[in-house]
Amino acid sequence: xxxxxxxxxxxxxxxxxxxxxxxxxxxxxxxxxxxxxxxxxxxxxxxxxxxxxxxxxxxxxxxxxxxxxxxxxxxxxxxxxxxxxxxxxxxxxxxxxxxxxxxxxxxxxxxxxxxxxxxxxxxxxxxxxxxxxxxxxxxxxxxxxxxx
Amino acid sequence: xxxxxxxxxxxxxxxxxxxxxxxxxxxxxxxxxxxxxxxxxxxxxxxxxxxxxxxxxxxxxxxxxxxxxxxxxxxxxxxxxxxxxxxxxxxxxxxxxxxxxxxxxxxxxxxxxxxxxxxxxxxxxxxxxxxxxxxxxxxxxxxxxxxx
DNA sequence: TTGAAATTGAAATTCATTTTCAATTCGATG
DNA sequence: CATCGAATTGAAAATGAATTTCAATTTCAA
Numbered sequence: 001x002x003x004x005x006x007x008x009x010x011x012x013x014x015x016x017x018x019x020x021x022x023x024x025x026x027x028x029x030x031x032x033x034x035x036x037x038x039x040x041x042x043x044x045x046x047x048x049x050x051x052x053x054x055x056x057x058x059x060x061x062x063x064x065x066x067x068x069x070x071x072x073x074x075x076x077x078x079x080x081x082x083x084x085x086x087x088x089x090x091x092x093x094x095x096x097x098x099x100x101x102x103x104x105x106x107x108x109x110x111x112x113x114x115x116x117x118x119x120x121x122x123x124x125x126x127x128x129x130x131x132x133x134x135x136x137x138x139x140x141x142x143x144x145x146x147x148x
Numbered sequence: 149x150x151x152x153x154x155x156x157x158x159x160x161x162x163x164x165x166x167x168x169x170x171x172x173x174x175x176x177x178x179x180x181x182x183x184x185x186x187x188x189x190x191x192x193x194x195x196x197x198x199x200x201x202x203x204x205x206x207x208x209x210x211x212x213x214x215x216x217x218x219x220x221x222x223x224x225x226x227x228x229x230x231x232x233x234x235x236x237x238x239x240x241x242x243x244x245x246x247x248x249x250x251x252x253x254x255x256x257x258x259x260x261x262x263x264x265x266x267x268x269x270x271x272x273x274x275x276x277x278x279x280x281x282x283x284x285x286x287x288x289x290x291x292x293x294x295x296x
Numbered sequence: 297t298t299g300a301a302a303t304t305g306a307a308a309t310t311c312a313t314t315t316t317c318a319a320t321t322c323g324a325t326g
Numbered sequence: 327c328a329t330c331g332a333a334t335t336g337a338a339a340a341t342g343a344a345t346t347t348c349a350a351t352t353t354c355a356a
Contacts, residue, residue, distance in 0.1 A: 027334090064334085
């Protein structure tokens with residue numbers, strides 16, 4: 001009879017391990033939540049989902065783990081045009097940065113990748129001599145379904 | 149002997165007047181501060197500057213006036229990558245949207261206009277059928293002086 | 297002039313996030 | 327295996343920005 005298994009390490013977990021970061025049970029739980037999220041989650045949603053797995057995860061630990069991941073460049077923090085309060089949303093950092101569109105009508109978030117976006121960042125880097133660490137492009141407006 | 153003059157109405161003031169918005173002394177004061185700002189100001193900076201003119205302007209009125217201007221699309225709200233807390237910064241909405249770069253080293257904010265940026269927004273509007281109301285592109289990184 | 301609607305300020309409240317600090321856990325070393 | 331110091335944790339308190347509440351005041355149109 002197999003013992004309850006620790007979650008198989010995903011990308012975030014192995015990245016942190018590789019950097020010599022201590023992997024506590026709480027951190028593993030939070031990382032798993034972020035790994036498997038299908039939408040952009042805010043801190044309290046991450047807390048709720050983490051607690052469903054291990055009830056003893058604290059809100060502070062969620063915030064601290066998010067800060068850790070940000071520091072290591074493994075997640076991106078989004079504002080999504082502050083559609084509902086000032087909270088932040090999080091997503092795994094992907095190979096290619098993308099644009100987030102939030103619909104004022106239905107609240108859905110659409111993601112979009114564009115060569116033009118990459119090109120624009122290159123232009124800025126060159127023309128402004130600016131060494132980009134994070135690029136965030138967020139739009140507010142109406143999606144196809146909600147437009148008047 | 150001329151009476152102390154009410155500030156000459158600027159763009160924001162006349163825009164609001166044209167829309168039938170009541171122009172109180174407090175609002176005029178706050179608008180004048182935003183009109184004449186040389187940098188991006190946050191709410192408490194706007195309050196401080198407004199109070200230097202009329203001591204009886206309240207913090208709440210600043211927030212309410214900012215919300216009013218946002219609602220009328222006359223100002224833009226910026227996060228500037230949350231370099232110092234979660235406060236927002238404000239600027240008059242200009243004819244042409246531009247990009248904001250915040251230097252992680254010295255904190256300076258650089259503005260940049262780009263045809264590529266305009267083109268990218270058009271691409272999004274067309275390809276995603278998304279009717280853009282606000283576009284915000286903010287970058288964090290190192291300016292020419294601060295880069296390693 | 298009058299009365300309804302808009303605006304205001306002051307205090308209290310909300311909400312997300314951060315700090316503090318004592319207790320616990322981890323993991324390298326003896 | 328024991329131990330010691332550093333890292334991590336949780337619970338409570340604190341912070342900081344922004345918002346709500348509500349009574350008093352101002353404004354404007356009739």
